[in-house]
Amino acid sequence: MQINSALDNILTPTAIALGNFDGIHRGHLEVIKPVLDLADAGISKTVVTFDPHPQQYFTGQQRQLLTTYPERAAILSQLGIHQIILLPFDRELVKLSPQEFVDRILVQQLNAKFISVGEDFRFGNQRAGNATDLVTLAADAGIQTRIASLATAGDLRISSSRIRAALLAADLAATRELLGRYYSIVGTVVSGQQIGRSIGFPTANLQYLPEKFLPCQGVYCVRVDTTAAKQLPGVMNIGKRPTVNGINTTVEVHLLDWDGDLYGQQLTVYLHHFLRSEQKFADLNALTSQIQADCETARIFFQT
Known part of the structure; x- marks a missing residue:
């Protein structure tokens, strides 16, 4: 398992699960699974996330992580992911339009052939792009995109916020249900x-x-x-x-x-x-x- 923040040292071409993935909970697994299911041996199965977490970038406050990057690497390696790419979430990335994000990051730097995101995924300056926009923009570049539906537990969406709340309430049964472990x-x-x-x-x-x-x-x-x-x-x-x-x-x-x-x-x-x-x-x-x-x-x- 490789963890790369330098984009000149990555394995390409890539099939990408794209998102924050803090916790690698059951909802995240729905985004990652389409990448794992790909049969093409010539494509590096990759998780692409952001460092620091976007919330930390905008608030300036250290974000406590459910899964640190070494923990994510251990979990994802067991699942069959080949590499994690940490995109530097900085001023340069924040300024990119949705089109520029696809062209510069996904096409030129990552050489993506397949992308999987959750249906609530947003990207580009001011979060202007959504998952449907990504499908259109990626298709223009010859990239197939899969949108994963939001996973739920009970009547509510599975989220990192729900897991944090369960841990603070010492509700380990709920934590395990949401994480899947x-x-x-x-x-x-x-x-x-x-x-x-x-x-x-x-x-x-x-x-x-x-x-x-x-x-x-x-x-x-x-x-x-x-x-x-x-x-x-x-x-x-x-x-x-x-x-x-x-x-x-x-x-x-x-x-x-x-x-x-x-x-x-x-x-x-x-x-x-x-x-x-x-x-x-x-x-x-x-x-x-x-x-x-x-x-x-x-x-x-x-x-x-």
Whole structure:
């Protein structure tokens, strides 16, 4: 899997799924699937997205991502995508008219032969072009375009905004339905304050990318992939650790009935069930008792 922002280093010709794809949720998969279904072995199956996210460009505020770019690469590679192209979302791109976007980006730089977009796709200066316009403009350049219908869950459209709201409400069932998979957090294990180890519950302190969107603070039942093993059950805490006067938000994972050295390893943590909100305890003894209860609850959860 290649992630390219330099357009002179890409694989061409391309079949493109075009959009933002934050989360790679079930709606996004409907846009990506037509590219995956192409039988032409001479075309590079490609996801084209924008960096930074257009909302971040216009607001000037860091946008927290459901899937960071390395996470997207891992998911898309498993699906069968060959490369991700990050179009620099800058003043030059923003000024392009819909016609110029097709001519300069899709034809000249990407050598696109097939394009798939969602029916709500907009492009060009002032978002002047829509999906139907893209079909017409691309056809003039000999490019076939497929418009994917909006996917729904219940009566509402599946969207990244709905997933964020579900994560902030600790509704992991809704999150999984919208994503089509468990929400995950990827991080590298770094040294912490060793408080967990001192009370008999050693934790792996995860250093995650700062743009990663975190769900509501609290304690979760999780499964964890490590370098050596996959799907180990555990308990994760996201929060500021008020009992020990913590200041910064941390993500810490305790693996159930497991012992070993995880320092420096990359872990992927899958959120299965929300146990409780973070709270401040009177002392470490009270905290230890609650962690023990959380671990027992997690064992029962994973056994059922």
